[in-house]
Amino acid sequence: MNRRSFITLLGGAAAWPLISLFGSVALCVPAAAQQPDAVQAAARACGGGCITQLRACLSGSDGSRHPSLCDTAYIICSIGCQDCVGAFAKCMSDAAAPERNSTRCESELVACRQKSAEVARDPTRPLITFEGGDGEALERAVVIKGARNGREGVTAESVWIAKTHPDWRKDRQSLITGTKTYDRIEYVTPQGRKTIYFDISDFFGKRD
Numbered sequence: 001m002n003r004r005s006f007i008t009l010l011g012g013a014a015a016w017p018l019i020s021l022f023g024s025v026a027l028c029v030p031a032a033a034q035q036p037d038a039v040q041a042a043a044r045a046c047g048g049g050c051i052t053q054l055r056a057c058l059s060g061s062d063g064s065r066h067p068s069l070c071d072t073a074y075i076i077c078s079i080g081c082q083d084c085v086g087a088f089a090k091c092m093s094d095a096a097a098p099e100r101n102s103t104r105c106e107s108e109l110v111a112c113r114q115k116s117a118e119v120a121r122d123p124t125r126p127l128i129t130f131e132g133g134d135g136e137a138l139e140r141a142v143v144i145k146g147a148r149n150g151r152e153g154v155t156a157e158s159v160w161i162a163k164t165h166p167d168w169r170k171d172r173q174s175l176i177t178g179t180k181t182y183d184r185i186e187y188v189t190p191q192g193r194k195t196i197y198f199d200i201s202d203f204f205g206k207r208d
Helices: 003-009 019-023 036-059 061-065 067-094 098-120 150-164
Strands: 129-132 142-145 169-176 182-189 192-199
Touching: 036 061, 036 067, 036 098, 061 067, 067 098, 067 129, 067 150, 142 150, 150 182, 150 192
Parallel strands: 142 192
Antiparallel strands: 129 142, 169 182, 182 192
């Protein structure tokens, strides 16, 4: 997919599979959260912000020359959203009287997002890149480089799929170990089931 087509694809949240990462954040927090609508709204706003930043990056000169800059910033932004919205949901759930404590929770959410944005703009961190082949065979695996931990690496897998096969839906996954380490992931596609291999040797087992 060329850059122009990818930017067009980003125009609608329904066409961008990763938006579901933010929509499901509330499911990872206590079911007792008192204001699920506020949590879902925060998730949508945060995810939408990441999409907006990604579109701007891809449309800019730096993103045009170095798309890995945009990929890396988006991956960090999406992980930051999961963390910030999860903390927001917990804050709302823990508050004895949410109607009186929502302002504090919202302020903490804003501060968390600002901190996450600073991390995403860190020029010293390594870029996450995609190398290798088309992933349709083990010897042509997509090689993910630069991820500092498993969360970044797994999110990178989803980014690659969203960019390359936006209408595919992840199904089953297995790990292949040996000289190198691979994720073997099956997807449900309009053409039937497809398998993609990711070489995750560079980040497997890392924690940061």
